[in-house]
Amino acid sequence: MSHSSTQAAAGGNDGNTGAAGHALIEMKHIGKDYRLGETVVHALAGVDLSIERREFVAIWGPSGSGKTTLLNLMGAVDEPTEGALSIGGRDVRSLSDNQRSELRNEMIGFIFQGFNLVPVLSALENVMLPLQIKGAGYNEAKNAALARLQEVGLEQFVHHRPYKMSGGQQQRVAVARALVNKPSLVIADEPTANLDSETARAIIALMRELNERDDVTFVFSTHDQRLLDRVKRLVRLEDGRIVDGGGRS
Amino acid sequence: MRKWIKLAMRNIMRNKRRSFVTLIAIGVGFAAISLFRGYVSGMYEGLEHSAIRGEGLGHLTIYKAGWLEHGKSDPERYMFSKEEIEKITKLAKKEDGVILATPQISLTGLVSNGTNSTIFVAQGVVPQDDRTIKGSWYDFRPIKGEGLHEKMPYGVEMAQDLAKYLNLTAGKDGVVMAPTLSGQMNAMDIVVSGVYDSGSDATNDKYMRFTFDFAQSLYDTQRAERMVVLLKETKNTWKMRRLLLDKLAGAGIQTEIKTWNELSLFYSKVRGMMDMMFLFIFCIVLVIVVMSTVNTMGTAVLERTREIGTLRALGLKRRGVSMLFALEGGLLGLLGSLGGVVLHVIVWAIIRAKAPTYTPPGISTPVPLRVDFIPGVLVVLVFCLILLSLAAAIIPARRAARQNIVDALGHV
Numbered sequence: 140m141s142h143s144s145t146q147a148a149a150g151g152n153d154g155n156t157g158a159a160g161h162a163l164i165e166m167k168h169i170g171k172d173y174r175l176g177e178t179v180v181h182a183l184a185g186v187d188l189s190i191e192r193r194e195f196v197a198i199w200g201p202s203g204s205g206k207t208t209l210l211n212l213m214g215a216v217d218e219p220t221e222g223a224l225s226i227g228g229r230d231v232r233s234l235s236d237n238q239r240s241e242l243r244n245e246m247i248g249f250i251f252q253g254f255n256l257v258p259v260l261s262a263l264e265n266v267m268l269p270l271q272i273k274g275a276g277y278n279e280a281k282n283a284a285l286a287r288l289q290e291v292g293l294e295q296f297v298h299h300r301p302y303k304m305s306g307g308q309q310q311r312v313a314v315a316r317a318l319v320n321k322p323s324l325v326i327a328d329e330p331t332a333n334l335d336s337e338t339a340r341a342i343i344a345l346m347r348e349l350n351e352r353d354d355v356t357f358v359f360s361t362h363d364q365r366l367l368d369r370v371k372r373l374v375r376l377e378d379g380r381i382v383d384g385g386g387r388s
Numbered sequence: 389m390r391k392w393i394k395l396a397m398r399n400i401m402r403n404k405r406r407s408f409v410t411l412i413a414i415g416v417g418f419a420a421i422s423l424f425r426g427y428v429s430g431m432y433e434g435l436e437h438s439a440i441r442g443e444g445l446g447h448l449t450i451y452k453a454g455w456l457e458h459g460k461s462d463p464e465r466y467m468f469s470k471e472e473i474e475k476i477t478k479l480a481k482k483e484d485g486v487i488l489a490t491p492q493i494s495l496t497g498l499v500s501n502g503t504n505s506t507i508f509v510a511q512g513v514v515p516q517d518d519r520t521i522k523g524s525w526y527d528f529r530p531i532k533g534e535g536l537h538e539k540m541p542y543g544v545e546m547a548q549d550l551a552k553y554l555n556l557t558a559g560k561d562g563v564v565m566a567p568t569l570s571g572q573m574n575a576m577d578i579v580v581s582g583v584y585d586s587g588s589d590a591t592n593d594k595y596m597r598f599t600f601d602f603a604q605s606l607y608d609t610q611r612a613e614r615m616v617v618l619l620k621e622t623k624n625t626w627k628m629r630r631l632l633l634d635k636l637a638g639a640g641i642q643t644e645i646k647t648w649n650e651l652s653l654f655y656s657k658v659r660g661m662m663d664m665m666f667l668f669i670f671c672i673v674l675v676i677v678v679m680s681t682v683n684t685m686g687t688a689v690l691e692r693t694r695e696i697g698t699l700r701a702l703g704l705k706r707r708g709v710s711m712l713f714a715l716e717g718g719l720l721g722l723l724g725s726l727g728g729v730v731l732h733v734i735v736w737a738i739i740r741a742k743a744p745t746y747t748p749p750g751i752s753t754p755v756p757l758r759v760d761f762i763p764g765v766l767v768v769l770v771f772c773l774i775l776l777s778l779a780a781a782i783i784p785a786r787r788a789a790r791q792n793i794v795d796a797l798g799h800v
Contacts, residue, residue: 240700
């Protein structure tokens with residue numbers, strides 16, 4: 140697939156459809172407003188975007204351009220004010236809160252800027268969490284979590300609590316947690332923002348490897364040039380609108 | 389479920405000091421309720437013993453129908469005849485749970501030592517039956533001198549303050565005067581055979597006890613005012629009342645039967661007051677437990693807002709978040725209650741070992757402070773406090789579950 144041919148243009152029609160004949164994420168005329176007292180803030184307006192499976196996409200733009208809002212919508216943690224949004228062929232706006240929770244649990248992994256690990260759980264228990272939420276048995280969850288922690292090079296730290304781990308190690312745990320359910324999509328909000336250069340490079344390499352090896356779609360927001368240099372596609376946002384959806388490898 | 393309990397437990401331990409304070413509040417509240425319940429239980433049992441044995445009410449008192457309403461104005465008509473006394477005694481004793489049925493008379497009059505006179509209130513009792521009714525009560529409040537005896541028909545027992553006022557001790561003589569059934573004054577010599585403590589300041593200066601024969605002579609009658617029935621077990625009181633009512637009616641004797649607790653005003657009033665106090669304490673503890681849990685869980689929800697957002701983003705449903713916080717509340721209730729059980733056992737053991745006494749208002753002598761250990765009450769209380777803490781956690785838990793995920797993730 141030529142990612143340079145993908146577009147964030149209206150309709151998002153690049154001919155690259157998913158396994159079921161749908162783009163993984165399909166956004167049409169998406170708008171998102173926030174109300175601050177009497178004032179209505181248009182965080183996103185008229186966004187049309189299509190993201191295919193196996194893409195490695197960066198959303199970038201100045202602060203306040205709507206990057207995080209866009210990621211929240213793609214992660215089904217927020218709902219658009221207007222427009223149509225489908226993830227994996229499912230119309231997100233028509234789903235109940237419980238159905239959206241199931242969608243997130245089964246299809247989407249999250250990596251947060253601040254890692255967001257549960258402090259009272261060990262690395263292993265943190266990674267087991269999405270599977271346990273899904274209802275998997277203890278042994279199944281444990282084996283899957285151990286395998287993911289091994290992949291991210293943390294087999295020696297499985298019983299460590301987050302506060303006993305470095306930022307890089309915590310973000311690796313977060314990556315392992317995001318991937319443990321074998322999601323189709325991983326949403327990462329500024330995943331390298333709190334990491335030093337070397338650790339950031341390692342995390343970027345890890346995500347890229349997982350993208351290529353496991354066919355996981357990564358969508359992330361970033362300002363990090365090192366990360367921007369490694370992406371297959373860039374989507375530039377300004378004032379809540381996509382101004383450049385052209386890609387680069 | 390085990391994993392969520394484990395997570396809830398670790399979250400409780402996250403802020404040890406705050407959780408400890410909440411656990412102390414629940415534990416102390418639990419112990420306050422359970423110890424007071426144990427104290428009240430001991431008191432009720434003591435009052436029951438005092439009414440049945442000490443006051444000599446037995447378990448049931450049988451009156452001729454109409455006595456309670458018209459007996460004072462026309463006593464002779466509403467008293468049991470000799471034949472009726474025998475019939476009732478025979479019928480009652482046929483029942484398995486009945487120890488005895490015995491006739492009694494109440495009378496009032498004047499008692500004199502030859503120099504001073506004062507009023508008295510007396511019960512005429514059959515000495516042998518009365519000894520059976522009193523039972524172990526004599527160990528608790530022994531008589532100075534001899535008790536009533538058939539062989540000493542003029543011997544009377546006199547309450548201690550009355551004896552003191554008349555300067556009478558065991559073996560000394562006096563005179564009692566009372567109106568007969570026909571309204572004439574009758575006077576009879578007495579010998580004080582024993583002095584006793586009635587247990588109450590209100591009655592110690594006027595109570596006397598005569599033999600039934602002596603009371604009949606003073607009253608100039610062969611009749612009895614009532615029949616007192618003593619049962620083997622108190623719990624059968626109400627069942628036996630129904631049974632005897634039917635049997636006596638079947639035998640042609642129309643009666644009304646009162647139970648010991650209906651006749652013991654002191655018991656009823658103290659019980660009413662203690663029940664009210666228990667309810668009051670329970671409500672205070674309830675408020676403390678609810679407020680402590682709501683406060684702890686509310687703060688936890690606030691502190692863990694971002695974590696809630698993360699769990700929701702990972703796919704935990706709203707009811708999962710609610711359950712997690714409700715579990716934490718329930719666990720606080722459980723741990724606090726277990727602490728309360730330990731505190732209860734320690735205080736209970738100290739009271740048992742030290743055996744302190746105190747003098748309740750209106751009671752003439754000190755009584756032992758007794759706190760019963762009632763496992764059933766402790767179990768019920770543990771469940772109550774768990775449910776209460778769980779319920780108290782539901783408000784913050786629902787608040788946590790309803791949070792917008794984006795806002796929660798952005799919470800600082």
